[in-house]
Amino acid sequence: MKNRIIALGATLGVAASLFAATLSVAQDTGTETSAPLKPAAEFQSITDAKQRSWALFEEAGKVIQHPRCVNCHPATDRPLQTMAMHKHQPPVTRGDGGMGMPGMTCNTCHGQANVEVIGQAETLKSIPGHPSWHLAPIEMAWEGKSLGDICRQIKDPERNGGKTLAEITEHMAHDSLVGWGWQPGAGREPVPGSQAVFGELIAAWVESGAACE
Amino acid sequence: MTVQQISTTRRAFLAGSGLVIGLALVPRNMAAFASPSGIKAGGEDALTALNTFVKIGTDDTITVLSKHIEMGQGPFTGLATLVAEELDADWSQMRAVHSPADDKVYANLAFGLQGTGGSTSIANSYEQLRKAGATARAMLVAAAAEEWGVPAGEITVEKGRIKHAGSAKESGFGALTVKAAAQTPPENPVLKDPSKFVLIGQELPKLDTVGKTNGTAIYTLDITPDNVLVAVVAHPEHFGATVKSFDDSETLKVMGVVDVKQVPQGVAVYADNTFAALRGRANLKVEWDLSKAETRSSEELAADYAKQFAEKGLEATNNGDVDTAFKRDGLQTLEAELVFPFLAHAPMEPLDAVFIKAADGSLDVYNGAQFPAMDQMTAAKIIGIDPSKVRVNTQMTGGSFGRKAQFGSPYMQEAAGVFAATDGSRPLKHMWTREDDIRGGFYRPMYAHKMRGAIDADGKITAWEQVIVGQSIMGKADLDETSVEGASNLPYAIPNLRVTAHNTQLAVPPLWWRSVGHTHTGFAVETFVDELMQKVGKDPVEGRLALLTNEPRHTGTLKKVAEIADWGSKVPDGRSRGVAVVKSFGTYVAQIVELSLGDDGAPRVHKVWCAVDCGVAVNPNVIKAQMEGGIGYGLGAVLFDAVTLGKGGKIMQSNFHDYRSLRINEMPAVEVAIVASTEKPSGVGEPGVPPVGPAVANAWRRLTGSPVRTLPIVNVVTS
Amino acid sequence: MVTFTLNGKERSFDGDPDTPLLWVIRDFEKLTGTKYGCGVAQCGACTVHLDGMTRRSCITPISTVDGSEVITIEGIEGPEAKAVQAAWVAIDVPQCGYCQSGQIMSAVALLQVTPKPSDADIDGAMAGNLCRCATYHRIRQAIHNAADAMEG
Structure with a gap:
């Protein structure tokens, strides 16, 4: 699923490869409804605490590794876009505090709330928005990382903004920018489940020892 | 003395007939607007027409009536320069406005009707506008001689001051303009020898810059008369589709929507403001009849085009004996098939027009298009009034690149039809959104080329065969020169050369796109030549020069660009260079590109060196700007752009998010050298475009080993 | 309301x-x-x-x-706006001119925060402003010139 730009130059199969895909930032097609997310209670049957803990985090990982979340936890200074996770267009850059560069800060386009695009391209139904729209700091990058690596990173105060596990739980369960993932606006697939179920999974993961493998 | 009383007998030589009688017939409800073209407000009445191109105000301002539309390519400045030179005016006096629409008086001398295109504005006006300036100067001198009672031969003019040394008399132009207008124009005004030019050849500041930096420049979309209706049309997603039925119930509920009507092109929504029109259109439910629509995808079209290669085509060139030449021993041969996509022009200002009916039944049309008199005729026909009652007020336009030059005025047919469907009591602004623009067709057509070539060990290309398949832009059944220009007459000495073409039939309307046939022939020829040279180890510059045996201007630009790029010097690690030279519209342009492999695996173009020979360089500043812009426009297209038809023929792109434009971070540094020349000036609006694509492809092939056979070079794969 | x-x-x-x-x-x-x-x-x-x-x-x-x-462009004021507009005029940045109001608004905002921008700073501020005439080469130069002029 990783974005890649290829230079076409093959002498054979021209017609076959030529028109394969030229979309750049067209929004997701298909579903605008959340995929299911299992509640924490369904994991009670796993008796081994460590196994249960990791299973809980793997379930939560369906949210964490969803493009909706990873797109703003990029590994470079360029955020990503769409389910295809291609680089953001226009080409914006992290800037101070992940708020973009002077002259084109995030809020040049991203307002206090999602904005429906009316009467323009049907492949661009809305512009996302939130009062504190910004990129996650580079030490919190998730792009390209395994779920285990992301898990260890989330637990590491050096790389999680100095948070305790309790604070992590609170952040995941109640932060409204995290919550945007479930209300991403028209034309965007939300992350699975609900923030409440996700918050419970994280809480149960912490309670069960916060295993990362 | 009024303007109307001025004798016109001699003036006829300049432009055929007639006088300029106030170009700005501004309706009263427009009075609140700034004058659209930078002319001083209130100055109009004080302007006296000395001929159809030159008006001089009592305030010493000189207004040139531009028969060519200003769309960024610089005719306001260029034509004013020609006039000012022969008038011996000071540049600070000069102004420019659009002339009225008139196929006779304001004909493009290259076309025989009024029109801007083919990079001809300066070329066809060069003598005409200089004569207009020289005539006006002679009339001013005659007026001064009469006023001062001195011989005309003793009067000098310099920087806008008329002087008689003997009597120490001196005057500006303004004080003499009314008297000058009463003078008999000279039959054959003497033009300056180029060695005496004061303004031509100088980097004069452009006349339209200030208004374009403070928001006061007026474009068609800015014309907002009181009580204006705004109309947009719902268009189909398939070319050739027509309205089967529509449901406007949700549209009519939108606050501000006034009416909905079916028109030949789709369904028109009329509203009190732009947003209401857009929201109303979004709420329409239209069922389309696809029975006559183009339902093939781009992929299917490419396959169909490739089948044509084996068929007998229309012969464009057949020199020597190509088939025998390929059979000779000791040759290296190469074959390639290339595919070029549909390209939208995507000017920043989409198509638009404003209609205002006057109390006397006459009509003012405000638009910015390249064939104003054709628009006048079309609007008159569609609306059902006499053409003499339609005034086309040409506005500056936000780019065109060929999009606003349409024979038969198909856009005006839609816009005027939308106006005609109302009772005409309210002014109407018809606009296209970006989606209408990207999906509106009139593209650079899709083309497929099949190339075959043979080169000997000395670098002599002994045989060349090229088959070109695609739509005829001119709609011809036989050979269309625009399909083969640049290929059928390629500059290299190739004894055995055969170029053929096949015209294809599609429901997708074609159009010229900045540099027309050279957009694809330039790419095909210059990449193929380069690849053949590489096969036998020839330097791309030296190898070309050896084949340009009788083409001094190609040779001159190629040598010049090699010089400024220091060709042959060490290129930084990881970078590669490519070269191309293309003559188009009488202008010779050679470019060298330096690129590397970018972070995303796509070409990263660092620098482009450009040498241009366009004859006498009227304004080097404008020439350089057109080369820089042509390079950026061409580069964006070859890197990113394609309009594609998906399964069933649906148009896949709709706005700048999926029809990518070059951005500032992708713009290379550009260095332009103008080759000194005393040849007649030729155009610069288009010729900067063709070489950049093949130069990039050549550098890319030398860097990566991969020849570019399909455009665009970069596809963002999102799956 | x-x-x-x-x-x-x-x-x-x-x-x-x-x-x-x-x-x-x-x-x-x-x-x-x-x-x-x-x-x-x-x-x-x-x-x-x-x-x-x-x-x-x-x-x-x-x-x-x-x-x-x-x-808006009609109301933009201050030393950065003056410097940017003067720099635009001095090297004739605009061609068709249609995008230039937006370009200037972005350039002024850039200089208000970053008085001496690097090329990367210019890309960061200006990459969201398309110019189909591709006057980018001169936009970049004009921003540098405006910054120099303000430095005096």
Whole structure:
């Protein structure tokens, strides 16, 4: 699923490869409804605490590794876009505090709330928005990382903004920018489940020892 | 003395007939607007027409009536320069406005009707506008001689001051303009020898810059008369589709929507403001009849085009004996098939027009298009009034690149039809959104080329065969020169050369796109030549020069660009260079590109060196700007752009998010050298475009080993 | 009813609250320097300053502008604006000119925060402003020139 730009130059199969895909930032097609997310209670049957803990985090990982979340936890200074996770267009850059560069800060386009695009391209139904729209700091990058690596990173105060596990739980369960993932606006697939179920999974993961493998 | 009383007998030589009688017939409800073209407000009445191109105000301002539309390519400045030179005016006096629409008086001398295109504005006006300036100067001198009672031969003019040394008399132009207008124009005004030019050849500041930096420049979309209706049309997603039925119930509920009507092109929504029109259109439910629509995808079209290669085509060139030449021993041969996509022009200002009916039944049309008199005729026909009652007020336009030059005025047919469907009591602004623009067709057509070539060990290309398949832009059944220009007459000495073409039939309307046939022939020829040279180890510059045996201007630009790029010097690690030279519209342009492999695996173009020979360089500043812009426009297209038809023929792109434009971070540094020349000036609006694509492809092939056979070079794969 | 200031003057709007600021400025306030180019925040031709920050007015519902200060090309002031406009004129940046209001609004915002921008800073501020005439080469130069001029 990783974005890649290829230079076409093959002498054979021209017609076959030529028109394969030229979309750049067209929004997701298909579903605008959340995929299911299992509640924490369904994991009670796993008796081994460590196994249960990791299973809980793997379930939560369906949210964490969803493009909706990873797109703003990029590994470079360029955020990503769409389910295809291609680089953001226009080409914006992290800037101070992940708020973009002077002259084109995030809020040049991203307002206090999602904005429906009316009467323009049907492949661009809305512009996302939130009062504190910004990129996650580079030490919190998730792009390209395994779920285990992301898990260890989330637990590491050096790389999680100095948070305790309790604070992590609170952040995941109640932060409204995290919550945007479930209300991403028209034309965007939300992350699975609900923030409440996700918050419970994280809480149960912490309670069960916060295993990362 | 009024303007109307001025004798016109001699003036006829300049432009055929007639006088300029106030170009700005501004309706009263427009009075609140700034004058659209930078002319001083209130100055109009004080302007006296000395001929159809030159008006001089009592305030010493000189207004040139531009028969060519200003769309960024610089005719306001260029034509004013020609006039000012022969008038011996000071540049600070000069102004420019659009002339009225008139196929006779304001004909493009290259076309025989009024029109801007083919990079001809300066070329066809060069003598005409200089004569207009020289005539006006002679009339001013005659007026001064009469006023001062001195011989005309003793009067000098310099920087806008008329002087008689003997009597120490001196005057500006303004004080003499009314008297000058009463003078008999000279039959054959003497033009300056180029060695005496004061303004031509100088980097004069452009006349339209200030208004374009403070928001006061007026474009068609800015014309907002009181009580204006705004109309947009719902268009189909398939070319050739027509309205089967529509449901406007949700549209009519939108606050501000006034009416909905079916028109030949789709369904028109009329509203009190732009947003209401857009929201109303979004709420329409239209069922389309696809029975006559183009339902093939781009992929299917490419396959169909490739089948044509084996068929007998229309012969464009057949020199020597190509088939025998390929059979000779000791040759290296190469074959390639290339595919070029549909390209939208995507000017920043989409198509638009404003209609205002006057109390006397006459009509003012405000638009910015390249064939104003054709628009006048079309609007008159569609609306059902006499053409003499339609005034086309040409506005500056936000780019065109060929999009606003349409024979038969198909856009005006839609816009005027939308106006005609109302009772005409309210002014109407018809606009296209970006989606209408990207999906509106009139593209650079899709083309497929099949190339075959043979080169000997000395670098002599002994045989060349090229088959070109695609739509005829001119709609011809036989050979269309625009399909083969640049290929059928390629500059290299190739004894055995055969170029053929096949015209294809599609429901997708074609159009010229900045540099027309050279957009694809330039790419095909210059990449193929380069690849053949590489096969036998020839330097791309030296190898070309050896084949340009009788083409001094190609040779001159190629040598010049090699010089400024220091060709042959060490290129930084990881970078590669490519070269191309293309003559188009009488202008010779050679470019060298330096690129590397970018972070995303796509070409990263660092620098482009450009040498241009366009004859006498009227304004080097404008020439350089057109080369820089042509390079950026061409580069964006070859890197990113394609309009594609998906399964069933649906148009896949709709706005700048999926029809990518070059951005500032992708713009290379550009260095332009103008080759000194005393040849007649030729155009610069288009010729900067063709070489950049093949130069990039050549550098890319030398860097990566991969020849570019399909455009665009970069596809963002999102799956 | 939405109230806001436009180039220092108090204005109000009581039409469709979803109306983008762009169309309020152009259709209702009849300030036409701010341009329509795409309607989806991809081209930057509609850029204004909203409470001192660049903002694409085409995707800004007027309902979200209540109580805000809006500055358009017609109202831009200050040393950065003067320097940028003078630099634009000095090297004849515009061709068709249609995008240039937006370009200038972005360039001024850049210089207000970054008085001596690098090429990367310029890309960071300006990559959202399309110019189909590709005057980018001169835009970059003009921004550097404006910065130099302000430094005096």
